[in-house]
Amino acid sequence: MMIHVIFLVVSLFSSAFCGELSDPSSIIKYPSEEPKRDDGDEVNLHCTSWRFAAETNNLASWSTIPAECADYVKDYVLGKAYVADLERVSEEASVFASTVDFSAGDGKDAWIFDIDETLLSNLPYYIDHGFGLELFDHSEFDKWVERGVAPAIAPSLKLYQRVVDLGYRVFLLTGRKESHRLVTVENLINAGFQNWDKLILRSPDEQHKMATLYKSEKRDEMVKEGFRLRGNSGDQWSDLLGSSMSQRSFKLANPMYYIP
Amino acid sequence: MMIHVIFLVVSLFSSAFCGELSDPSSIIKYPSEEPKRDDGDEVNLHCTSWRFAAETNNLASWSTIPAECADYVKDYVLGKAYVADLERVSEEASVFASTVDFSAGDGKDAWIFDIDETLLSNLPYYIDHGFGLELFDHSEFDKWVERGVAPAIAPSLKLYQRVVDLGYRVFLLTGRKESHRLVTVENLINAGFQNWDKLILRSPDEQHKMATLYKSEKRDEMVKEGFRLRGNSGDQWSDLLGSSMSQRSFKLANPMYYIP
Known part of the structure; x- marks a missing residue:
């Protein structure tokens, strides 16, 4: 060796x-x-490298996954690796959440959760739409959202419950639109999520803002209101980066789509 | 299927x-x-998940790689995957660098490069020190730095030359100490790097600052001097996050060590 x-x-x-x-x-x-690897190994190497670049925010804005990585992404999200990654980020966040000093006792320690691919999984939708290989179809996706049947991501539900139990104020900050409030609330409750402090959706005049800006502005408001943003869980870097970043950010895996 | x-x-x-x-x-x-995977597959799954968590900044501060991932990390950094990841980040950064509008013509568009594991590779050192399995030994590593023989990371050199050719001001911002300036300059030049605008090293009173703070302060100064920080290339999140973040950050792979 x-x-x-x-x-x-x-x-x-x-x-x-x-x-x-x-x-x-x-x-x-x-x-x-x-020794020369076979084509499968080459594709695996190439697509793993693409996935790393996507997850570390090294890629320019992208609208579909690379065609040659279609099977790779499908195998990843339907296999053990995606679950392992989701479990790990949940555990890391949970450990951090437990270390925060709550001695101030003023109820100002907050945790932010994104919803789609963070608390709720749209995998049933993406299974029918090529796992990110198809261009995003707003009207088709709206129909799926309006069914209100997105399942919980179990490791995130576990973290969520831990964060609530520890006494954090919980803010749900989503790119979903205000008109989807009711169905989103129903979906969240049916999936096991309860006791959030605030559910923030995009108002009509915020529809065309970049997600990074929209979410930064909402975090700015929380900070102005005196909240200490301890943790932020999201599957997009636009959930996490920008102004008023939280003390620790937790990036959940999502190789299927990119929101700038 | x-x-x-x-x-x-x-x-x-x-x-x-x-x-x-x-x-x-x-x-x-x-x-x-x-079907039950064999132990090798399980270790691979576990260590890939660990590497993703490390590269996406989901882990708490860590001082050594997990013992069970020693072979995994070695195989990664000595194999094709590390090179593929380095090449990809270089290409993505290069494409972005080319899209920046230089029409202002005031010479204020800047690119920041970290040095270790970004421009220069310390892999020859880490091969002798367990690829991150051993606790970091400052005095041993200093001896390696003082030899001044760290090779260039070729994809980074390619990006570097492209960035210089495009007319960016190039700032090298490293955690290396001021007393290593001469050997660092020699090492960089011997490895093919030229024409940087400023090489910033830690002064004695900055030795114990967290890297994120030290590098943020240096970027703050650049911004105060009127520079537009377009790109920032680094292998640590502490190279990239904090205040005065650049327009785009490029995270090079490094599963061997973590600098907070």
């Missing part, structure tokens, strides 16, 4: 200090000496 | 709307019907 390691290092970096820097692209390159 | 998909969905969500919500943890659970 040690020989293998040394071999790779030499092949990766050997040209770095040979006095020849005319071709810097050779400084780190694919180890061409490795 | 469709039958398999439907079957999984039923098994994942069937209990969500049966009127029984007494055990919400069953709403999404591991599909127990899947």
